[in-house]
Amino acid sequence: MRRADLVAGVLLLALAGVYLQQSLGIERGFASDRLGPAFFPQLLGATLAVLAGALVVRAVLKRSDPTPLPPARVGLLWAVVGLLVGYAVVMPYVGFLLATPPLLAAVTVALGLRQPLLVVAPALGITLVLYAVFGRLLGVLFPRGPLGGW
Amino acid sequence: MLERFALGAQVAFHPTALLMTLVGVAWGIVGGALPGISGSIAMALLLPLTFGMDPAVALMMLAGVYVGAMYGGSITAILISTPGTPGAAATVVDGYELHRRGQSGKALGVSLVTGTIGGVVGVFILVGMAVPLSKIALAFGPPEYFALGVFGLALISSFVGRDLVKGLVSALLGLILATIGIDPFAGTPRFAFGNVDLLSGVAAPAGMIGLFAVSEILHQIAEGGDWERIRGRYSTxxxxxxxxxxxxxxxxxGIVFGTIEGLLPGGGGAIASFIAYNEAKRWSKRPEEFGRGSLEGVAAPETANNVVTATALIPLLTFGIPGSNSAAILLTAMMLHGVQPGPALFDRTPHIVYGLFVGLLVANVMMLVLGYLALRPSIAIVNVRRPLLLSGILGLVLVGAYSINNRMFEVWIVLVTGLVGYAMRRYGYNVLAMVLGLVLGFMVEANLRRSLLISLGDPWVFFTRPISAVLLALALATFVSPILRRVREERRAAHAEGVARPAAG
Incomplete structure (x- = not known):
């Protein structure tokens, strides 16, 4: 956890820095109040910087929680995240109905279910149910893709 | 008064109204139970359906969703440790613990019954106190709203556990996220980086789906233990x-804090459940059971969040102030139907107001019956093979996020906040603190600035006004007391160690 705290502290310091730097560029606009639109963000940014500094100092002085992290299937996690990101990129072009079953099937397989029927049938079924409920019943306008008016 | 209730009953017991309320409650339970679909999203998704309805029926249906979602939210809170609605977040602690100890049925039963009690009592509080209490709300100015927001944030110290620094960092991340978009006061863009989508802000529902649901799914994917079917039969x-x-x-x-939260526009059930949980622990004869599967730990937040479904209507109906996302959706529905909230609403269109009152009672009874019948299916959902369940939930989350605004932007928000939420979970930060920050950020900032505008820059305005002063004092006490307790415990532990050491050396 110590190394993670150090990394997080440094990242948060950087975030606070960027945030504060960006807050300098906020225009006052028509604000007639004394604090203006930049005050609250700057207060937050400064506080975050102080707390992030505390995280770094704690990690360096070895005063943070030394408990080791629980094991995680990092590869699997990134595989699923990759699938989701790919879906979000592709779906607007391919359309909801064509993009969703492969995503669901791929996630199911990645998570360890291998029987073809148990992978394919629910992927199609869930997609159709989601489409029926959200697309048809609730009128959500999904990207259609090459299937057109379907 | 009585004839107005007769009128309301006439409206609420009309077959169409009954059917729509039933559909609303059922959808609310399902939507609330499905992770990622909170009560407000379930309501929002149903909103288009209500366009063609009579305004009274439309409001009853949406209120039914709100009521049902509060119970539905506790189903997932108890069974998969994911609050289906923010209001059920506090139920996770003991509800999930009870589930892990094989008492899922009991936890759900307590949630359902205390929720119904809360909902019904809430309606009576709504009817009985709407007018007199709204006069107190009339005295609420920006300083009081600011103080209320600060009080909500102060609660963070009581639930983040041992690492206060990480808890505060979490809250700050939420507050910072809330500053993205158009400034609440001056209308100038902040932190939008020229991006049109960022201009409209990071929608709280999308953030909540990501931080609660997606982070939980990612957590289960990366660290979830066994992927076996849950064995054994559960019964209600x-x-x-x-x-x-x-x-x-x-x-x-739960009734007391649900009432207070409903009256004072704020976090929409989540804060009330947490305060109720903490207070129930403090007043309990067996506080040591809290966190280890206490039924009281389920009853208090579940009563509170169901009370809120009724009492949140008090500021909404009397002043048109939405106290939560759900209330904001009800307000949207009212405006769509040309119903103007305010004192005139009670006098000119009593059939809408009293129809809604009676409809809420009906919805709570329906929740009790439907909830009882839906318990087994809900448990069956948990027993679906995890890979299928997780991919199904992911599909639903993606569709739900997309449907918030019919665009991909919320899908991205959900994915990013999901990853952030998972990392926060893993490294000891607090997702809930972040969500509170996200929800309360706007309220705190806007009212801070509004207050100082009114007081001509004098910061004493927060302390010279009694309600604001009391709220701020409460906030300070709430923030400091868990820290003091922790310091005292650590000192005692260190002292014990110091006594032990000379003997050892």
């Missing part, structure tokens, strides 16, 4: 009258 266990009586203190506390 409605609590006996004696058990309900033994939960009376927790239920009463």
């Amino acid at each position: 266990q409605l609590p006996s009258l004696r058990e309900i009586w033994s939960l009376r203190v927790a239920t009463l506390i």
